[in-house]
Amino acid sequence: MSAPAAKSNSGERGGVLETLSDVFVNRPQLLTLLLLTPPLLWIGIVYVGSLFALLLQSFYSLDDFSGLIVREFTLSTYAQLLEEANVQIIVRTVVMAALVTLACAVIAFPIAYYAARYAKGGMKALFYLAIMMPLWSSYLVKVYAWKLILAKEGILTFVATSLHASWIIDGLLAMPVIGGPSLSFSYIGTFLVFVYIWIPYMILPVQAALERVPASYLEASADLGAEPRQTFWNVIFPLALPGIIAGSIFTFSLTLGDYIVPQIVGNSRFMIGQAVYTYQGTAGNIPLAAAFTVVPMVIMGFYLWGAKRMGAFDVL
Amino acid sequence: MISAVSFQNVSRRFGAVRAVDDVTLDIEPGEFFAMLGPSGSGKTTCLRLIAGFEQPDGGHISIFGERADGVPPYKRNVNTVFQDYALFPHMSVGENVAYGLMINGTGRAERETKAKDALAMVKLGGYETRRTAQLSGGQRQRVALARALVNNPKVLLLDEPLGALDLKLREQMQDELRSLQKDLGITFVFVTHDQGEALSMANRVAIFNDGKIVQAGTPQDIYERPKSKFVADFVGSSNVLSPEFASSHGGVDRWTSLRPEKIGVHGVRALVPAVHASADGIITAINYQGAITRLTVASEATKLTASVPPGSGGFRQGDSVRLIWPKSAMQAMDADA
Numbered sequence: 001m002s003a004p005a006a007k008s009n010s011g012e013r014g015g016v017l018e019t020l021s022d023v024f025v026n027r028p029q030l031l032t033l034l035l036l037t038p039p040l041l042w043i044g045i046v047y048v049g050s051l052f053a054l055l056l057q058s059f060y061s062l063d064d065f066s067g068l069i070v071r072e073f074t075l076s077t078y079a080q081l082l083e084e085a086n087v088q089i090i091v092r093t094v095v096m097a098a099l100v101t102l103a104c105a106v107i108a109f110p111i112a113y114y115a116a117r118y119a120k121g122g123m124k125a126l127f128y129l130a131i132m133m134p135l136w137s138s139y140l141v142k143v144y145a146w147k148l149i150l151a152k153e154g155i156l157t158f159v160a161t162s163l164h165a166s167w168i169i170d171g172l173l174a175m176p177v178i179g180g181p182s183l184s185f186s187y188i189g190t191f192l193v194f195v196y197i198w199i200p201y202m203i204l205p206v207q208a209a210l211e212r213v214p215a216s217y218l219e220a221s222a223d224l225g226a227e228p229r230q231t232f233w234n235v236i237f238p239l240a241l242p243g244i245i246a247g248s249i250f251t252f253s254l255t256l257g258d259y260i261v262p263q264i265v266g267n268s269r270f271m272i273g274q275a276v277y278t279y280q281g282t283a284g285n286i287p288l289a290a291a292f293t294v295v296p297m298v299i300m301g302f303y304l305w306g307a308k309r310m311g312a313f314d315v316l
Numbered sequence: 317m318i319s320a321v322s323f324q325n326v327s328r329r330f331g332a333v334r335a336v337d338d339v340t341l342d343i344e345p346g347e348f349f350a351m352l353g354p355s356g357s358g359k360t361t362c363l364r365l366i367a368g369f370e371q372p373d374g375g376h377i378s379i380f381g382e383r384a385d386g387v388p389p390y391k392r393n394v395n396t397v398f399q400d401y402a403l404f405p406h407m408s409v410g411e412n413v414a415y416g417l418m419i420n421g422t423g424r425a426e427r428e429t430k431a432k433d434a435l436a437m438v439k440l441g442g443y444e445t446r447r448t449a450q451l452s453g454g455q456r457q458r459v460a461l462a463r464a465l466v467n468n469p470k471v472l473l474l475d476e477p478l479g480a481l482d483l484k485l486r487e488q489m490q491d492e493l494r495s496l497q498k499d500l501g502i503t504f505v506f507v508t509h510d511q512g513e514a515l516s517m518a519n520r521v522a523i524f525n526d527g528k529i530v531q532a533g534t535p536q537d538i539y540e541r542p543k544s545k546f547v548a549d550f551v552g553s554s555n556v557l558s559p560e561f562a563s564s565h566g567g568v569d570r571w572t573s574l575r576p577e578k579i580g581v582h583g584v585r586a587l588v589p590a591v592h593a594s595a596d597g598i599i600t601a602i603n604y605q606g607a608i609t610r611l612t613v614a615s616e617a618t619k620l621t622a623s624v625p626p627g628s629g630g631f632r633q634g635d636s637v638r639l640i641w642p643k644s645a646m647q648a649m650d651a652d653a
Binding site: 214216217219220221222223224225226227230234235238239311 | 367368369388389390394395396398399400402404405406415416418419420463464467
């Protein structure tokens with residue numbers, strides 16, 4: 001203990017930087033405060049502030065005759081949300097988001113499991129590259145590429161026809177609700193593109209969660225008599241669940257709010273994102289757009305609350 | 317009598333490395349058996365072969381007379397206490413202990429009772445609802461022990477069970493493990509690189525080096541009669557005397573082990589009693605270790621270590637001394653290795 005005391009008493013240190021670093025070492029709270037102030041201001045004013053402004057807008061209403069916003073507190077905008085057409089938009093979006101999330105989880109799990117448990121060195125680098133690379137190219141380009149792939153004259157139909165398997169596509173398109181004139185004009189197409197676009201956001205957190213499960217847990221489970229299937233459901237799955245929940249927060253909320261994919265690939269029925277886009281743009285109905293925006297936030301709130309109740313975050 | 321665990325010419329290779337190389341071994345029921353060796357000597361792989369985490373490339377393993385090669389871990393009546401304990405973090409202490417019972421379909425009430433009893437046995441009664449993250453290292457160790465023992469295994473495997481504990485706790489756990497083993501009568505097989513632990517806990521020890529068992533026997537046997545330089549050196553510390561030195565100082569013309577505590581340190585004019593041998597030399601180093609003091613003595617070109625009780629003689633570096641030891645303490649060894 002005597003060495004640092006001797007140093008600070010010697011008076012040999014000088015200069016502004018040294019003095020400054022001495023001050024910070026002696027008062028760590030000061031440094032924390034300085035480091036936190038800019039991001040806190042950003043989050044407080046720019047982020048939470050604009051959210052609050054949005055929330056406020058949703059309690060105003062639109063005057064039907066003048067087309068002007070009436071800045072008085074009312075719940076009439078939220079009542080509008082409950083009209084049948086709007087409820088359909090909400091239900092359609094939530095169902096789509098749930099199915100996309102489920103599909104992402106089912107497809108991502110084996111990939112993440114392989115990457116976490118078996119891939120080593122070069123294979124692991126290749127894995128990261130393969131997962132991340134689609135994220136480096138423009139979202140719009142990918143969606144338009146999918147539109148071409150799924151189009152009636154597109155490569156998918158072409159391949160299916162040459163393999164004499166076009167009846168599969170025809171059969172899918174003939175199905176009620178999810179079918180349509182072609183894959184790129186159906187819910188199937190919207191679903192496929194969503195799954196493709198969001199799946200990296202599911203794989204990465206699941207892989208990170210699985211990476212933290214030591215091999216000895218699996219051995220211990222087997223040692224205690226559990227067959228691989230039992231080990232999966234009793235050890236691997238519960239420990240991967242926080243990762244799956246984290247991934248599903250991405251896939252679910254991104255799908256809830258997206259307005260580009262359903263517009264480019266899909267039928268003409270609106271999803272929440274498109275409704276927001278239309279109401280705040282051409283229709284000029286900011287209050288209703290704001291109310292629509294609140295819907296995904298409320299849904300996500302319930303979703304996280306439910307996940308917590310189910311113990312998904314107990315391992316964290 | 318059927319062996320608890322029997323290895324017949326068992327080999328296990330990892331690439332070009334022969335982790336276990338033609339090992340033949342029999343562990344009797346009710347034994348407390350230690351596998352001792354430096355890291356990479358194959359002892360842990362042997363344990364994993366018994367547990368079923370590894371399968372042999374050659375040879376056969378049987379557990380209580382039943383062929384075990386090719387049988388997966390979950391079909392063996394053998395349980396393991398892992399080095400890192402491997403407690404499931406998403407389960408309470410009670411759920412961890414009851415895991416094996418839950419898997420085999422034991423009813424809730426029964427497994428709760430059994431888990432409670434098992435925790436009481438390792439002196440953790442009342443800890444059922446705790447989370448494993450709240451436990452200390454020693455407590456985790458006990459939970460891991462209870463989780464394995466609650467299944468009533470025929471053989472309990474312990475992988476470096478005390479490695480992560482501090483000295484005091486380690487000594488306490490050594491005593492507890494020994495009395496637990498005596499009470500339960502289960503065959504314990506444990507792996508350690510700590511020779512003190514192996515000698516004090518086990519009733520039989522196998523010394524591993526380079527994937528082979530270089531010597532197996534009771535702790536006394538191993539310590540008093542090491543068969544090779546490796547064993548003499550690894551188990552306790554020993555003076556390994558060259559054949560020339562041994563033959564000219566009361567021994568035979570072979571590599572010879574002489575334990576430091578067998579050597580008495582005396583003044584240069586001390587008389588050498590019958591059936592004793594001696595060597596004169598100069599103290600080159602004194603190493604105080606509390607319970608004993610180690611003296612390094614250079615005699616001609618040979619360095620000898622003698623351990624003496626503290627406070628005996630008041631030796632100083634550079635003193636000329638006469639080392640005297642009983643000839644019977646000189647253990648000639650078979651192997652040069």
